[in-house]
Amino acid sequence: MADVxxxxxxxxxxxxxxxxxxxYRQQGGYEQLRRAVMEMTPKEVADLxxxxxxxxRGGAGFPTGRKWSFLPNNGRPRYMVCNCDxxxxxxxxxxxLLEETxxxxxxxxxxxxxxxxxxxxxxxxxxxxxxxxxIMRDAVQQARDAGFLGENVFGTGKRLEFTIxxxxxxxxxxxxxxxxxxxxxKRGEPRLKPPFPAIKGLYGEPTVVxxxxxxxxxxxxxxxxxxxxxxxxxxxxxxxxxxSISGHVRKPGNYEVAMGTTIRQxxxxxxxxxxxGREFRGVQPGGGSSACLFEEHLDLxxxxxxxxxxxxxxxxxxxxxxxxxxxxxxxxxxxxxxxAHESCGQCTPCREGGDWIERTLRRILDGRxxxxxxxxxxxxxHQLTGLNLxxxxxxIEPFLASVIxxxxxxxxxxxxxxxxxxxxx
Amino acid sequence: MRARRGGPATLxxxxxxxxxxxxxxxxxxxxxxxxxxxxxTLSSASAGQPAGAAVADWSPYAQRDGHxxxxxxxxxxxxxxxxxxxxxxxxxxxxxxxxxxQEHEGYVSANAMAAIAYQVGETPATVESTVSFYTLLYxxxxxxxxxxxxxxxxxxxxxxxxxxxxxxEQLGIGHLETTADGLISYEEVECLAxxxxxxxxxxxxxxxxxxxxxxxxxxxAAIKGGTYEIAPLAQTAKPGRTWRVEQDNGRKSAxxxxxxxxxxxxxxxxxxxxxxxxxxxxxxxxxxxSNERLVHETTLRPELSENGHH
Numbered sequence: 223m224a225d226v227x228x229x230x231x232x233x234x235x236x237x238x239x240x241x242x243x244x245x246y247r248q249q250g251g252y253e254q255l256r257r258a259v260m261e262m263t264p265k266e267v268a269d270l271x272x273x274x275x276x277x278x279r280g281g282a283g284f285p286t287g288r289k290w291s292f293l294p295n296n297g298r299p300r301y302m303v304c305n306c307d308x309x310x311x312x313x314x315x316x317x318x319l320l321e322e323t324x325x326x327x328x329x330x331x332x333x334x335x336x337x338x339x340x341x342x343x344x345x346x347x348x349x350x351x352x353x354x355x356x357i358m359r360d361a362v363q364q365a366r367d368a369g370f371l372g373e374n375v376f377g378t379g380k381r382l383e384f385t386i387x388x389x390x391x392x393x394x395x396x397x398x399x400x401x402x403x404x405x406x407x408k409r410g411e412p413r414l415k416p417p418f419p420a421i422k423g424l425y426g427e428p429t430v431v432x433x434x435x436x437x438x439x440x441x442x443x444x445x446x447x448x449x450x451x452x453x454x455x456x457x458x459x460x461x462x463x464x465x466s467i468s469g470h471v472r473k474p475g476n477y478e479v480a481m482g483t484t485i486r487q488x489x490x491x492x493x494x495x496x497x498x499g500r501e502f503r504g505v506q507p508g509g510g511s512s513a514c515l516f517e518e519h520l521d522l523x524x525x526x527x528x529x530x531x532x533x534x535x536x537x538x539x540x541x542x543x544x545x546x547x548x549x550x551x552x553x554x555x556x557x558x559x560x561x562a563h564e565s566c567g568q569c570t571p572c573r574e575g576g577d578w579i580e581r582t583l584r585r586i587l588d589g590r591x592x593x594x595x596x597x598x599x600x601x602x603x604h605q606l607t608g609l610n611l612x613x614x615x616x617x618i619e620p621f622l623a624s625v626i627x628x629x630x631x632x633x634x635x636x637x638x639x640x641x642x643x644x645x646x647x
Numbered sequence: 648m649r650a651r652r653g654g655p656a657t658l659x660x661x662x663x664x665x666x667x668x669x670x671x672x673x674x675x676x677x678x679x680x681x682x683x684x685x686x687x688t689l690s691s692a693s694a695g696q697p698a699g700a701a702v703a704d705w706s707p708y709a710q711r712d713g714h715x716x717x718x719x720x721x722x723x724x725x726x727x728x729x730x731x732x733x734x735x736x737x738x739x740x741x742x743x744x745x746x747x748x749q750e751h752e753g754y755v756s757a758n759a760m761a762a763i764a765y766q767v768g769e770t771p772a773t774v775e776s777t778v779s780f781y782t783l784l785y786x787x788x789x790x791x792x793x794x795x796x797x798x799x800x801x802x803x804x805x806x807x808x809x810x811x812x813x814x815x816e817q818l819g820i821g822h823l824e825t826t827a828d829g830l831i832s833y834e835e836v837e838c839l840a841x842x843x844x845x846x847x848x849x850x851x852x853x854x855x856x857x858x859x860x861x862x863x864x865x866x867x868a869a870i871k872g873g874t875y876e877i878a879p880l881a882q883t884a885k886p887g888r889t890w891r892v893e894q895d896n897g898r899k900s901a902x903x904x905x906x907x908x909x910x911x912x913x914x915x916x917x918x919x920x921x922x923x924x925x926x927x928x929x930x931x932x933x934x935x936x937s938n939e940r941l942v943h944e945t946t947l948r949p950e951l952s953e954n955g956h957h
Contacts, residue, residue, distance in 0.1 A: 311799045318838040343734060349746075349783040350839055352852040385733045390742050391783035393837065407767065409780040425736055468801040468842035475843045499785030510800065510838070541803055544841070556803045560837050566780075569648050 223541045226491045230462050231438050232478045235376060239280050241357055243364040246325040252370050254444040255329045258336050259376050267337035268514045270439065275460050276560030280305055280433030281509065281528040281537045282397075283459070290338050292420035293428045297320055301429040302335040302343035303405065304437055307396040309348055311510030311560055312540035315464040315476050316434040320347065320354035323438070324361035330437035332371055332382050333444065338430055340603055341462050342383040345434075347400050349390040358386050393564035397612045399423075400566065411566045412612035433538075435464055448561035450629075455481030459497050459526035463539050467493040470545035481525040485515070488524060489543055500545035504625070508537025510557050511617030513624035514544075534620065554622050555583040572615030575606035579618065586633065588638030674800050708803055716758040719751055727766060738767045741777055746782050753882040754890070756783040766915070779892065782836070783852075788886040790825045790832035791879035794818075795849045800836040801842035810846045810858045817867055825886040831870060832890065853877045 229235075233249075240246050247253075260269050272287030273469050281544060293300055303328065308316035319327060321563045327345070335343040347355050362384055375382045387405055394400045395410040402424050405411035423429020429486065443451050454458045459481050465488055468474040472494035485505060489495060496502060504514045508523070513534040515522070518584065522528050529536045544553070562576035585591050603619040626633060724745060730740040741763060748759035755778050757771070764771040778784045796802075796811050815821055818833050825832040841847040844856035856865070871874035 299679040299847065309838055310823040312801055312842050313838075314842050348840075349781065350849060350852060353854070387739070388746065390746065390781035392781055404742070405739060406736065407664060407738035407777065409777050411780075467844065468845060469804045474801075474845070506800075540842075542804070544804065548804065552803060552808075556798065556800050561797055563837060 225448060225637075226479055226483055226487050227477055228480055229441050229463060229478050231319060231323065231435065231464055232327065232476060235318070236502055240325065241361060243325055243361070246323075246485055250445065251325055252329055252365075252368075252442075254441040255332050255336075255370060256376055257331050258444060259378055259380055259382075259628055261291055264337050264339050267333060267444070270443060270448050271334075271337060274443045274451040275448075275458070276436065276439060276451065277461075277462065277526060278433055278630055279435035279439075279539065281310065281511070281535075281566065283536060286432060286436055289420065289432070290430055292418070292618040293338055293430065294421060296428070298427050299342070300340040301424040301427060302331060302338060302340040303341070303398075303401065303424060303429060303431045304331045304334075304345040305396060305398065305401055305431050306351070306354075306434045307348045307401060308348050308391075308434070308538075309350075309393040309396055309445065309564075310538045310540060311557060312466060312468055312542040313505065313509050314466045314468070317354065318476050319434055319464070320351060321357055322478065324354075324358045324440065325365065326438050327358075328361060328365055328371070328384070330434075330440040332375075332384070333440045334430070334437050335382055336380075336434060340430075341381045342385070342386050344405060344424070346387050346389060346395065346405055348393075348395070349388055352388070355386065355388045362386060372554055372608045383564060392566075393560075394566045394612070397614065398603075401431060402429065402613065409566070411568050412614075414611060435539075440548075441592060446574040456523065456525050457526065460538075463524070463536075465524070466538075466540040467543065468541070468545070469505075469543040470496060471498055471543045479524070482523040482528075485524055485541070486520040486523050488541060489520075493541075493543070495507060496543070496545050500619060502543070503546050503548055504544040504628070506534075506540075506621060509536045509540040510560060511535070511613070511620060513620035514628070515624075516628060525618070532622070544561045550625050550632045551583065551587055555580065556589055557621055558583055559617060561614060565614060569610040569615060571606035571609040572618070575602055576615065576618055578604060579622070586636050586640070589636065589643055591637040591640055595637065596626060596630065714758070716756070716762075719748075720758075720762055723747060723751065731766065736774065738769065741767050741769075741774065742781070742784075745774075745778050745781075747764060750782060751881055751883075753791075753880050753884070754788050758882075785890050786892055787890040788829075788882065788884040789880070789890045790830050790886055791882050792830060792875070792877070793832045793834065793851055793880065794866075795834045795836040795839070797837070797839045797841075797845070797847050799838040801838070802846040805845040807846040807858075810860075810863065813860050814863050817863060823889050823891045825890065829882065829886045831867070850877050851877075852879055 234240055238245050238249070240249070243251070250626050268287060268290055271290070276286045277283045278286055306316050306320055308314070331343050335341075335369045339377070345358065347358065362371070369376060371382050371384045373381050389395050389404055389410075392400075392404065392410045394412065395404040397412045398419055399413035399415065400410040402419060403413065405424060419429040419431055421428060423431070441452070450552045452561050454461055462478055463481055463482055464476050464478045467488060471489060474493060477488065477492035479492065485507065489505065501519060502520070504512050504516050506512055507529050515532060515534055519532050522532055524536065527538045534623060557582045558576065561564070562580040565572045565576050567573045579602055582591075582595050587597055600623055603622050709763050727744060730743045730747065731737045734740055742925065744763045744766065745755045745759070748763070749755050752759060759769045759772045760778060766776045767774070772898055775786070778786060794814070796807065797816060798807055798811060814833065818826060820826055822833065822835050839849060839854070841854055841856060846858045848855045848858055850866070855862070870876055
């Protein structure tokens with residue numbers, strides 16, 4: 223069982239105090255940053271990243287090297303922003319990485335910053351991670367004292383400045399342009415794209431926004447070579463992935479595996495399987511925005527393309543497992559309420575649609591639903607998709623549609639029960 | 648009071664002359680932060696400056712003498728300067744400054760927003776607009792302990808509903824409410840990224856994991872007994888029943904006006920709104936179903952007054 227788990231980023235967590243820079247350095251920490259800054263050109267570092275086929279671990283799975291290549295050569299300052307605004311329902315990998323291995327994140331960000339020619343990088347930490355913010359602040363101070371970041375990195379005269387920014391409670395700031403607005407001290411409302419951040423990002427300058435986990439893999443790609451990373455897992459979506467498994471499993475937690483491990487292995491071998499006497503009913507493979515998968519999908523390899531082919535997405539790598547005790551109407555309502563609550567309100571379809579679908583589900587839960595409600599919410603969720611500035615509105619449909627398709631009877635039962643009670647009264 | 652540009656050298660406020668010379672100087676030098684101009688500290692009246700100068704510094708909009716906020720503002724100036732120095736544009740320090748004032752006042756007061764506005768060179772309205780977007784920034788006082796229980800999917804699957812019901816019952820308050828003694832505020836929040844230890848909560852932004860009824864009991868008892876391991880928040884004003892600000896519904900977006908009456912003139916109400924919603928969805932079959940429901944569900948029919956009008 224344990225051979226499925228291959229710790230890279232999670233190595234040493236729970237055994238070593240990796241918050242201490244001395245301990246991190248004993249494990250080879252900051253050695254790759256030193257090598258990059260002192261022995262390599264930015265282009266060489268970027269080529270290594272490209273060669274590894276590393277894809278973004280935040281949700282969209284966009285190839286990281288390609289994202290970097292979009293930056294224009296216009297002589298303007300560039301920014302590297304690390305997205306640690308983790309709030310996708312079911313995801314808790316960045317929370318752990320931030321609190322347990324802050325130096326690994328700093329090293330990854332600085333290698334990324336060096337590769338794209340950025341002198342001032344930022345990390346955006348969600349407001350709820352107050353403790354993580356404090357841990358990161360101490361870690362940055364340690365790294366600064368050691369001369370790994372600041373005005374004169376490793377005595378080379380190169381500048382790699384670093385600022386930690388703490389948000390204040392808004393899921394939408396995980397969307398990259400919303401994050402940039404928030405970092406600029408504005409409301410975290412996503413921007414109209416194009417221009418994409420690579421052209422006009424932070425302060426109107428070319429910017430790359432990468433997830434914590436994505437950047438944290440960079441030191442290891444440099445250390446072990448891009449082939450090492452590219453060879454783990456399928457060719458088009460290689461490498462390792464920290465998977466957050468929660469819900470109805472015996473041992474919920476973060477498990478790092480090679481891409482392409484099957485969903486069944488993740489649930490049974492990593493998370494200890496379902497609780498005794500329970501039956502599997504479904505799994506959400508990639509956070510709140512992904513469509514639910516069922517029994518027939520259990521042997522799917524867990525990688526970007528295979529999950530996408532099955533009609534869902536790998537997203538942030540958060541698996542929520544459902545057993546036969548699940549109340550699907552409540553589960554759907556909980557997620558829709560999340561999107562209704564977190565909508566920034568700029569786009570009418572998302573703002574109003576999410577709210578009304580939430581209210582309709584609440585009505586069904588209260589036993590006041592009518593038969594047409596189910597068709598209406600499915601149709602509304604479908605029709606508000608694709609009409610919004612960002613992907614938040616589009617995230618309403620997948621889970622809702624997939625569970626209604628599979629478990630429509632559960633929704634109908636609420637309505638029938640409700641109307642029977644009304645007649646009895 | 649329009650003391651900002653081209654105003655008289657001596658202003659009057661509540662009958663007393665107020666010296667705004669310092670303000671004008673700094674505003675004229677490009678609206679830069681006063682902190683730099685005064686090398687990180689505010690000399691205020693102690694250095695023999697006329698009373699009022701310090702007040703004018705933090706808020707040219709609301710000049711007052713001897714306001715308690717003056718001292719806090721003066722003591723935070725070095726930290727404000729540090730925060731602004733972290734960024735390449737000073738407006739980026741807006742949220743960090745709001746956190747800073749909230750840490751000391753327990754909430755982001757109107758004074759704090761005016762001070763932030765002055766520091767970043769924006770209007771207080773702009774600052775409030777920004778602050779109002781974020782759920783962790785409170786514009787009204789809250790309790791010394793803010794208990795935020797997660798209501799999202801993984802916690803729900805692990806019994807969050809029961810925990811929330813129990814917490815509400817034991818505290819005697821609901822979502823977004825504060826106990827009458829101003830000690831505890833309660834809120835049900837979205838995913839806190841601790842799904843492996845569900846159901847979870849945060850108390851004053853410190854995580855509390857694996858919640859059970861017993862843990863809720865122990866937590867409330869410890870808070871009330873003053874022995875809780877998590878430190879209380881600052882509290883400079885007595886909280887009301889809720890810190891929700893009405894115009895925004897306690898949510899980021901204002902979607903769906905919370906009108907319960909089906910006879911609401913706009914047609915947006917709890918039930919009639921759903922009929923409207925069917926129409927928005929815009930398919931013929933829904934339209935006919937909506938009409939069907941109007942006929943069959945008496946509660947959806949508009950009430951007519953005796954003379955037959957609405």
